[in-house]
Amino acid sequence: MAQASIFEQILDPANRANPYPLYAELRKTPVAREADGTYIVSTYDEIVALLHDPRVSSDIRNLVRQAGATPSPQEGPPGLPEPFIRRDPPDHDRLRKLAMRPFGPPHTPGRIDALRPWLVETTTGLLDALAGKNQVDIVGDVAYPFPVTVICKLLGVPREDESRFHELADAGIETLDPTTGTIEQRKAKRDRTKAELGQYLAALADAHLRQPGGDLLSGFLTDNGPNGRMSREEVLSTAALLLVAGHETTVNLIANGMLTLLRHPGVFERLRREPELSIPLVEELLRYEPPVQFLPDRVTLADIDIAGTTIPQGSPLVLMLAAGSRDPERFDDPDRFMPDRPNNSHLGFGSGIHYCFGAPLARLEAQIALTELACRLEHPRLVADPPPYRPNPTLRGPLHLLVEVDGIRAAGVR
Amino acid sequence: MRVVVDLTRCQGYAQCAFLAPSVFRMQSGDALLYDSNPDDALREQIKRAAAACPVQAIHIGGMGTLAAMRKEPAQRRKPRGPVRLTDAEAAFKRGGRIVIVGASLAGLTAALMLRTQGFAGSLTLIGDEAYDPYDRPPLSKQVLTGWVKADHTLLPYSDELDADWHLGVRAMGLDLAGRQVLLADGNRVQFDRLLIATGARARPWPNDAEASLEGVEVVRTRDDAAQLQRRLAARPGRVLVIGGGFTGSEVASACRELGLPVTVTERGATPLVGALGGVVGAVAAALQRDHGVDLRCGVTVTRLEGDANGRLRRAHFSDGSTLNVDVAVVALGAIRNVEWLRDSGLAVTRWGVACDAACHAFDINGLVTGNIFVAGDVARVPHPIYDYQFLSLEHWGNAVTQAKIAAHNMLSPEADRWPHLAIPTFWSTQFGVNIKSVGVPTFSDALVITQGSLAERRFVAVYGYKGRVTAAVAFDQPKWLEFYQGLIDAAAPFPPAFRTVHQPAEMRPVPPEFPKRAVSDQEATVMVTGREPYERRVRWVYRHL
Ligand SMILES: Cc1cc2nc3c(=O)[nH]c(=O)nc-3n(C[C@H](O)[C@H](O)[C@H](O)COP(=O)(O)OP(=O)(O)OC[C@H]3O[C@@H](n4cnc5c(N)ncnc54)[C@H](O)[C@@H]3O)c2cc1C
Numbered sequence: 001m002a003q004a005s006i007f008e009q010i011l012d013p014a015n016r017a018n019p020y021p022l023y024a025e026l027r028k029t030p031v032a033r034e035a036d037g038t039y040i041v042s043t044y045d046e047i048v049a050l051l052h053d054p055r056v057s058s059d060i061r062n063l064v065r066q067a068g069a070t071p072s073p074q075e076g077p078p079g080l081p082e083p084f085i086r087r088d089p090p091d092h093d094r095l096r097k098l099a100m101r102p103f104g105p106p107h108t109p110g111r112i113d114a115l116r117p118w119l120v121e122t123t124t125g126l127l128d129a130l131a132g133k134n135q136v137d138i139v140g141d142v143a144y145p146f147p148v149t150v151i152c153k154l155l156g157v158p159r160e161d162e163s164r165f166h167e168l169a170d171a172g173i174e175t176l177d178p179t180t181g182t183i184e185q186r187k188a189k190r191d192r193t194k195a196e197l198g199q200y201l202a203a204l205a206d207a208h209l210r211q212p213g214g215d216l217l218s219g220f221l222t223d224n225g226p227n228g229r230m231s232r233e234e235v236l237s238t239a240a241l242l243l244v245a246g247h248e249t250t251v252n253l254i255a256n257g258m259l260t261l262l263r264h265p266g267v268f269e270r271l272r273r274e275p276e277l278s279i280p281l282v283e284e285l286l287r288y289e290p291p292v293q294f295l296p297d298r299v300t301l302a303d304i305d306i307a308g309t310t311i312p313q314g315s316p317l318v319l320m321l322a323a324g325s326r327d328p329e330r331f332d333d334p335d336r337f338m339p340d341r342p343n344n345s346h347l348g349f350g351s352g353i354h355y356c357f358g359a360p361l362a363r364l365e366a367q368i369a370l371t372e373l374a375c376r377l378e379h380p381r382l383v384a385d386p387p388p389y390r391p392n393p394t395l396r397g398p399l400h401l402l403v404e405v406d407g408i409r410a411a412g413v414r
Numbered sequence: 415m416r417v418v419v420d421l422t423r424c425q426g427y428a429q430c431a432f433l434a435p436s437v438f439r440m441q442s443g444d445a446l447l448y449d450s451n452p453d454d455a456l457r458e459q460i461k462r463a464a465a466a467c468p469v470q471a472i473h474i475g476g477m478g479t480l481a482a483m484r485k486e487p488a489q490r491r492k493p494r495g496p497v498r499l500t501d502a503e504a505a506f507k508r509g510g511r512i513v514i515v516g517a518s519l520a521g522l523t524a525a526l527m528l529r530t531q532g533f534a535g536s537l538t539l540i541g542d543e544a545y546d547p548y549d550r551p552p553l554s555k556q557v558l559t560g561w562v563k564a565d566h567t568l569l570p571y572s573d574e575l576d577a578d579w580h581l582g583v584r585a586m587g588l589d590l591a592g593r594q595v596l597l598a599d600g601n602r603v604q605f606d607r608l609l610i611a612t613g614a615r616a617r618p619w620p621n622d623a624e625a626s627l628e629g630v631e632v633v634r635t636r637d638d639a640a641q642l643q644r645r646l647a648a649r650p651g652r653v654l655v656i657g658g659g660f661t662g663s664e665v666a667s668a669c670r671e672l673g674l675p676v677t678v679t680e681r682g683a684t685p686l687v688g689a690l691g692g693v694v695g696a697v698a699a700a701l702q703r704d705h706g707v708d709l710r711c712g713v714t715v716t717r718l719e720g721d722a723n724g725r726l727r728r729a730h731f732s733d734g735s736t737l738n739v740d741v742a743v744v745a746l747g748a749i750r751n752v753e754w755l756r757d758s759g760l761a762v763t764r765w766g767v768a769c770d771a772a773c774h775a776f777d778i779n780g781l782v783t784g785n786i787f788v789a790g791d792v793a794r795v796p797h798p799i800y801d802y803q804f805l806s807l808e809h810w811g812n813a814v815t816q817a818k819i820a821a822h823n824m825l826s827p828e829a830d831r832w833p834h835l836a837i838p839t840f841w842s843t844q845f846g847v848n849i850k851s852v853g854v855p856t857f858s859d860a861l862v863i864t865q866g867s868l869a870e871r872r873f874v875a876v877y878g879y880k881g882r883v884t885a886a887v888a889f890d891q892p893k894w895l896e897f898y899q900g901l902i903d904a905a906a907p908f909p910p911a912f913r914t915v916h917q918p919a920e921m922r923p924v925p926p927e928f929p930k931r932a933v934s935d936q937e938a939t940v941m942v943t944g945r946e947p948y949e950r951r952v953r954w955v956y957r958h959l
Contacts (some may be wrong), residue, residue, distance in 0.1 A: 011513070013557075052896045054914035088915035090866070096679055097443055105431035105440040132768050275580045276458060302912035313913075345470050353893050355468060361433035363466055 004093065007040045011179045011386040011393050016253070017386035019293070023323035023400055031309040039300075039311045042320040044347070045306050051352035055302040057412055059088050060183055062299045063316060079191040080198045080233050083241035085354060086297075093387060094352060099238050102219025103154075104122040104360065112360045115150075117365060118295045121147055123372045124411045130152070131408050134390035135383070138373070138401035143254035146369055150361070152244030155239060156208055156215025161200075166199045169244045169384035176394040178217050178296055186297075196232075197240040205235060216242065252397030253366045258373055259401055260289050260337055267339050271374040278367040280414070281339040285366070286325075286348025288337050293396045295350060295390075321347040323326070351397060416474070416570035417464075418549055419446065422811035422839045423471040425722025426848060426894045430463035431470060438463060444890045445848035449555045450549055451566035470899050476572040478527050497830040505779025506606060507825055510535040511602050513595055515585045516611035516751070519549065519810065520790030520817040524570055525577055529823035537577040538603055542756065543635060544582035547571070553639035553811055554661050555843055558668035560647055563653050564640035579652055585612070588788070590777075592953050606785065607824050608774065610755070612765055613791040614748035614808060619656070624718040629726035629741045630668060633661055634748070642743065645730075646672055646724040650740035653677070654729050656715050658685030660842045662745030663698060667844040670705045677708040677737060681716055682929050689840075690887055692927030694875055697889060701845045718742055739762065748808055750792050756954075760786065761804050763939060765806040766794040771833035773820035778940070778952045789816040797836055800857050800884070800904065811839045837899050850892050852899045853877065853885030860923040862909045865916045874898065877926060 004012070006026045010019050023042060026032065030043035041047055048320050059082065065130035084095040102106040118374070136142075152159045174180055175190040205221060212218035220235040230238060261268040271277050299318040303310050311317065325346045326334040338377035348381050373380075390399045417437070419430075426444035430437070437460055438448045452692045464472040499507065512528060514521045517539040522678035525537055541547070548567045556562040580597065587596035592767065594602045616632035629650075631642045646653070646669065653669050655662045658680030669676035680918035682688060684695030685702060700707045710731070717730040729737050748764045760783070761768040761776035767788045768776045773795075775786040796802040823831045842849040855861075858877035866873035866889075874894055877885035882905045886898035901910065909923045944950040 049897070049900065052894060054897060054916070057911055059914055079508055090870070090872075093443075093872070093916075102441070105428050106442060107436065109431055109435040109439065113435055223927050278457075283465050294502055301914060343470050344465075345468060349468065350466060352819050355427055360466065363429075363462075367462075378899065383813070 002035070003142075005032075005034055007034055013391045016389040016391070016393065016396060018321070019393075020326060021375075023320065023326060026320060026323055027377075028399075029329060030307040033309075038316040038318060039309075040318045040320060041306075042323035042327075043307065044324040044330035044408070046352055047319045047321065047324040047347060049306060050298075050304070050317065051350060051354075053304065055300060056091070056317060057299045057326070058086055058297075060086060060297050060299055062088065062301060062313065063183060072227070079195045080237040081231075083194075083237045085241060085245075085258060085338065085357075089353065090165070093391060094227070094240065095230065095234060096110065096353075096357065097224070097227065098223065098234075099216075099220065099242070099357065101223055101225055102216050103357075104242075107225070112364065112407045115154075115361075116368070119368050120149065122146060123369050126373060127172050127376050127408060128411065129137075131406070133408065135375070135402060136403050138258045138403055139251065139398055140400060142369060143401070144251045145256070146254065147250035147362075147365055148247055150250075150365060151243060152214055154361075155243055155246070156213055156217040157204060158202075159241060165200060165243060166247075168193050168200070168410065169247045172197070172240075172244045173248045173357075173392060176296060178318070179393070183297055194237060194240055196298050199235040199328050201236050201239050201243075203294065205232070205239075228247055233273075235397070237343070243356070245250045246361070248395055249291045250362045250365050252395060253282075253362055254287065254369045255398045255401050256289035256291060256396075257285045257366055257370050258403075259385075259398060260285060261370065261374065262380060262403065263385070264337055264339075268339070268340070270376055275371045275375075277339055278371045280344070281349075281361055282370070283344045283346060284337060284339050284341050287341070287344055287346030288325070289327060290322050290346070290348040290350070291395060291397060292350070293320070293394055295321060295354075296394060304322055304386060321350065343362040375412065376409045377403065378409055380405045415452050415460065416458060416568050417448065417450050417452065417460060417880050418473050419448055420471040420473065420808075420814070421446065421551070421841050422814075423469045424470055424841075425895075428454060428495045429466040429468065433466055434459035434463040434888075441843060442846040442848065442890060444892050445841060445843040445846060447552075448559070449562045449566065450552060451562075451568055470794060473570055474686060476570060476575070478621070482692040485919050491505055503827055505592075506535065507532060508534050510606045511538070511604060512607050512824065513538045513540065514609040514611060515540045515595060515603035515754075516545050516609075516613055516790070516792070517543070517581060518611070518613055519569065520613065520789075520792075520813040521609065522547040523814050523817035524611065524789060524821040524824075526571055526575055527818045528750055529575055529825065531822060531825050532726035533821075533825055536604075537575075538580065538605075539577050540580040540583060540585050540597065540603065542582065542584035542598075545636065546581075548636055549730060553636060554633050554664040555668065557639045558633075558643050558646060558665060559671050560643060564636045564643060567636065569947075584755050588755055588760070590783075594849070598718055604699050605871070608785065608788065609787045609820055609824070610792060611788070611790045611813075612751035612754070613813075614750045616744070617716065617746045619744045619746075624705075624720070626718040626724070627718060627726040627746070628724055629739075629782050630718060630744060631741065632744050633665060638893070642741075646674060647794070651673065652688070652737065652739045652741075654679070654715070654737065654739040654742040655745055656742060657745035657747070658682070658709070658711070659688060659745060659747065660686065660844075662743065663702065665843060666707050666747060667705070668703060670707060675706075676686070677710065677739070679713050679731065680709070680711045681714050683711055683927070685709065685711075686849075687855075687927070687929055688948070690926075691849065691858075691861065691867070691877075692929075693861055694855075694887055694889075695927070697871055697873075698844075698849075698873075701847060701871060703746070705845045715742075716755055727932075730856060748791065750806070752792065762795075765804070766792045768794045771795060771797075772823045772831045772833065773816060773834060774823070778954065780952070784845070787820040787946045789813065789820040797854075798835065799837070799905075800854055804852065805856075806836065807838050809838055809840045812836065814906050837902050841917075847893055848869065848890050850888070850895055851885060852895055853883075853902045855885040855926065856928055857884045858926050858928075860908070860925040862923040863915055864910055864921065865894060865918075865920055867918055876901070876908065876910060878923065883906055883907065883908045883910065 020200040171193045175186040208218045223229045349359045381404045387398040584598040616634035653676045655678045685696040685698040714732045719728040769788040794804045883901040
């Protein structure tokens, strides 16, 4: 058997705890071709260029079309339409704009900022519940329940239903893992989970239509904007996307963040004394230990000449955001964690038209959670370093992050 | 607090508008407006917004410092041999005298860059406006709607900028040989190196008596904007905007936002026709009309009529019609502030002070000077991409980049000079739309829509000249523009022949419809005397001044 390529080694769960040396290897060939014709792009400038290149599509149906194959007729019940993250303009722009209306500017500019007090309250509550414990699991006790609570409330999904959508969300995320099948196979699997999630959300949508609230789901369903409204199917697929994305990424940002802080006790201590440090610190975490390591499943619509290589039309493309954010051509001393690094245009949330929709929320959640953890955990010690990781190479983060503490300080005590 | 957003970099990610919604506002999905001098109580919010900006375009401390650092990695990529300063150069960097005339965007940026680059000598800034440097783009936008006060557009800079400020004093002359700037207050300021950054001023209404009627306004300075804002706040019956360029269109947009009736007259076929051509201009026209602007193209104002009290009452048009108006905004472009250099011996025309790509001014004979530098709206620079034609630009981003390059070159040995080869970039915000252009659209013989459509008013138009890409203009599509800038840099073939997302079914190049350049040849400005090569010299003749 041929030797595993660097990209294949990155996918190997054995390398999950520290893929960064592999990324450095990868960057030696900024645009590398895998045996199956996929192109892996790992340097900062090239990634940014491709994220702004209109010849790159996020709609993998283009792969099938370009291969000349007729798309296989849908099996089973007709699925939901692709959410905006997997579409190109103009559909992408229309759907994302409609989704933005109840969420942020220009139509609802103050919504996320206004959540701040409640976000603090929610974390405080989670930490209060740990009182008396000497060991906590940062993932299970804070990093996971916090964003789930937030996205549920925002979207208008009952928190109690978590067990119903949790597995589906996990299954959806799994399809981002290139080791779980070909692009087409993963798409088929994703379509199935999306349809199931859609069924769950459809029942909710009916209830919200009868009695609309201030949540996003109600907003999508009842929007009276000048550019019309999403179709019911579009609402369901958008809501499914936000539920999953809001569920499964911030958990890694907070957990990776806490792990990094525990490995840099001086910074942990500084954060306790200087809560404002959380602002640049979270940006540095997004660069240094990003929850989304790469973007799989893009497709070239034309031959693209880049960094001395021609990526042929119709090629699948993987953009290695985490490798780009540690590119020494762009960042001084990139493997160093510098909590107040200036001029930090990291790729933690991507770039271009698909820039993370929930970024402002994820930032606030991480800033608040990490500050609260720093203030309230008394003398925290990592139980295992590295901790066990989730298998997913795309959305990378610890499965558990066990920490021994001398106690939990009362809220508001510094 | 002082904030400035480098809107040439902004791609409309709106992170700032999420995190500090009272300071940063998105007008549509892509057009950002902001309050440059917000309350100090919002500091934490603003820090949060600045940290979150994906392109790091929000500057709080000092605009020169942050942006200067951005350059470092790119430079590192092309390692040069270590650059040694000669003893004289090192001594200059330690204790030389630099004077900057024009204390606005370009002047301030250069000053900050000089300090960032380690200049420890004496630094003097001379400006004829009595205010700290402020930013002009908000003056025709958020200031007119009353959201941001005219005196709230001060530019940020850190206290570390150790400089002698002469504000409220005009430079009246330049003694090249004696290395002195002559000031209106009779003082002379000695320099070793000089930066000319005197920008431009509003072109006034050509008839003095009509121009002095109460209600006839221009928008260039913060006083202008404050006055116009007061007039608009008094809810005039109708506002007339004379000139449908960027400033005029922005004023019209502000008027509509305030619910005021407004008429725009444009001599050309459409608004923005001079900068973007008639094809794209037609979209601007539709935009204006949709927002209730009474747009009159192909028409000029022939006379402004006042009442017995000297108040503007009526406007007369070239088509014989008249209109009752209370306010007229004259938006007929700018005049470069070069009069003070008239007898200086520099290469000065109404297009500005000519300089080389290193920002060295040319003298009257076309020789490069060693110690006189130029930056900003007042500069005229040859650009290789545009056949080495001299470009006179009035763009914010150009003023910033050129000022930084001038500052760097003022301190650098020959081997380490940076050429000013930036692709011109311009933005405008009007009627909720973000308009952004890269390159020089007027340098073109065709254009093609490559993404979106004119009908949707969301599109990218690519301009080409003799088979290569020379410019691109985007309406509400700022995130793609970087790609097109790359095409211009690479002299990519025009029309582009590749498939993109959101591509129109048919891509047919059309003429961009620029008006014929009005050639003003009556102004023979120089004569050359002497016969032999060694004796030929240039002299100015002021025939029409
Ligand atoms: C209303 C308005 C809106 C704009 N909007 C945009 C926009 O949306 N996008 C964009 O890209 N650009 C925009 N611009 C253009 C941008 O503001 C200019 O390109 C920029 O201000 C140029 O900076 P500068 O320092 O070269 O010149 P200026 O800003 O003109 O500054 C020159 C300074 O020198 C002073 N001065 C002149 N003569 C003398 C003298 N003899 N002695 C002493 N001081 C002197 C002047 O009073 C002035 O303070 C706008 C400009 C205006 C006026």
